[in-house]
Amino acid sequence: MADLLWDDVKCFFDPDLMGALPDVRVPGASVEDWQAILDLVAERGWECQYSEGETEVPLPRAEVVLSRAADAEWPSLRVRPAAEFLAIFRFHADDEVDFDVDLRELQGQERLDVFCDFLRAIGRRLGKPVLMDPEGDCGHPVLGFDVEADQVVLLAEPLVT
Template structure:
């Protein structure tokens, strides 16, 4: 059974309402959590590409990425849980796993199911919530993986947005 039904949550996936690149995050994280995400990507065989600026490199250990100088080129890890859904991990801080998704890619029940499955995999691996905030509205999650429920749940009323 689907975690969420498209007809119930489609407003949360409207780029005009939410911004096209909502912030997805795991708060209260650690370097070990970042490494667990990198290990999960490798174990699942999800296509990925790590880069620093314009330079594509092999995926490093989380500790190496997170200890880079503040003025170094911005690292990112692009992960495709399926060919048509992309998540971009940004490595802004070691205490929060953060990534962006493009809502224009997450239209319809099938893509919603992929997205929920991706959040569920990360949340289960870390044993922590994975939250999605509207773009530019940090700290006001609308949905996320709930550890206790072991599924993605609504955290706001989709009719209010």
């Protein structure tokens, strides 16, 4: 059974309302949590590409990425957990895992289920909530993985469009 039903949450996947690239995050994270994400990507065999600036390089350990010099090229990890679904992890800080998804790739129940599976995999691995906020509105999650419920749940009332 689906965690969420498309008809109940489609407003939260409207790029005009939420911004095309909502912020997805795991607050209260650690370097070990970042490494657990990198290990999860490898274990699941998800297609990925790690870059520093515009240069693709082999994926280092999390502590190496997070301890880079302040003037180093900005790192990102592009992960495809499914065809036509891209998550871009940004290594802004060691105490919060953060990544972007493109809502235009997440339309309809099938794509919503793929997204929920991805959040659930991360949340279960870390034992922490995974929250989705509107683009640029961090701190106001609309949905996320709830550790106790062991599923993705609504965290805000759906918007009337």
